Amino acid sequence: MGVPVKTSAASDEAIAELLRTWAPAQRWFAHKGVAVHVERVERTPLDEGGVAQLVALTVRAGDGDDAPRTVYSVPISVRPSPDPDLVAALVGELPDVDGAPAWIYDGPHDPTWTRALLTLVASEEGAGSRTVGVNGHSAEGGLPVPAGARTKVLTGEQSNTSIVVSADVGETPLIAKVFRVLSAGDNPDVVVQTALADAGCARVPRPAGWVDGRWTAPDGSAAAGHLAHVTEFLAGSQDAWRVATAAVGAGEDFTEQARELGRATAEVHAVLATELPTEPATPARLAAVADGLLERVAWACAAVPQLHEVAAAARERVDAVRHVQDAPPLQRVHGDYHLGQVLHSDARGWVLLDFEGEPLRPLAERSLPDLALRDVAGMLRSFDYAASTVADPGSWGPDCRTAFLDGYTAVVGADPRTGGQAVLLAALELDKALYEVVYEARNRPDWLRIPLDAVHRLLRPASPDPS
Missing domain, CATH: 3.90.1200.10 (Aminoglycoside phosphotransferase (APH), C-terminal lobe)
Structure with a gap:
């Protein structure tokens, strides 16, 4: 999956400043009530046009070198003009992102972002740069990813963000969970549910696939792990x-x-x-x-x-x-x-x-x-x-x-x-x-x-x- 969009350091700095004030107000942000210092921003486009992007945002929560550092996964969509359907999801407007004015939206609320994520899972392809990247994987014998699906972010969740993916008649609706705090290693949610489903256990949702990736850990070393998990959505439950x-x-x-x-x-x-x-x-x-x-x-x-x-x-x-x-x-x-x-x-x-x-x-x-x-x-x-x-x-x-x-x-x-x-x-x-x-x-x-x-x-x- 070729993604020709090139990101720039100046754009990264502008997005970092925008997210520095926006992210602490979000439900998934774990370090509320303290001064937040953005130490690193890494971006990778998920689609050909660069509208759907994923940001690995490293923040220091508090003052002092010994303050805790966390890497957050921040999905964004970068659009050249305002979208009236995404007013409630607007993060902010910037005069120059990768060479053009941009309206930055909270990615999970933008169907284009979720479709880009699902395309990675269905195609089992990847995208990224030297330091940050993503790869999609379909679960063996798992559920198919519907094409042209309608999406809706679930309310109420705190530590992660879940997006319901509606399906046409005859297709199984899915739910995509985006992990917000990035930790190196395999996420138990993916490992354990996949093992149960593979064993034929009907007490867990059937899997469709997952997305893993790589980013820079707070100490500067290379890190890799799961970014998102896509499973069956039990409508009416x-x-x-x-x-x-x-x-x-x-x-x-x-x-x-x-x-x-x-x-x-x-x-x-x-x-x-x-x-x-x-x-x-x-x-x-x-x-x-x-x-x-x-x-x-x-x-x-x-x-x-x-x-x-x-x-x-x-x-x-x-x-x-x-x-x-x-x-x-x-x-x-x-x-x-x-x-x-x-x-x-x-x-x-x-x-x-x-x-x-x-x-x-x-x-x-x-x-x-x-x-x-x-x-x-x-x-x-x-x-x-x-x-x-x-x-x-x-x-x-x-x-x-x-x-x-x-x-x-x-x-x-x-x-x-x-x-x-x-x-x-x-x-x-x-x-x-x-x-x-x-x-x-x-x-x-x-x-x-x-x-x-x-x-x-x-x-x-x-x-x-x-x-």
């Missing part, structure tokens, strides 16, 4: 968060749905344990897990002063992981599992999405085998959040937790509420709640009481056995 909160709001029982969700979760874990590498839960490996959990306790307590009073109890709870004798092997997992990561389809039941893992964890760490119970703990926390959307949920949350665990146990054959598994689950649920405390304190202080109350509840001594 509802995410489990909306289904669950509607039920609790209406005072409706949700236990049967929770039980089936437990079964679906266990089915996915079983396939992952078969298709991707596992690791024995040796004493050394469990000690490493415990050390990581202790680091989370220290991180959370340093970030949120309200946690200081429970720090000692939290350390004791998570340190118990190193003494578990009957832990199952570690395996690939979802890593950031909650109700918002699951869809309900009338035809397919529960379908799991977004296997990237926690956005705050390094990519290499998110790609390692982990305890499957981390996903179980994440969903238990999500039921707590759903129950907290009404003033008096009664026993809705505990009932859903019990049903979910019953469904999970029915498939895996081992109850995570017993023996060493109970120790692991308790530590992992506390770990997730601590993560939530920090997130809410930084982003949604009005929600802080939900995970903070959970931390206190999870650290209470177990009730004595009435028998």
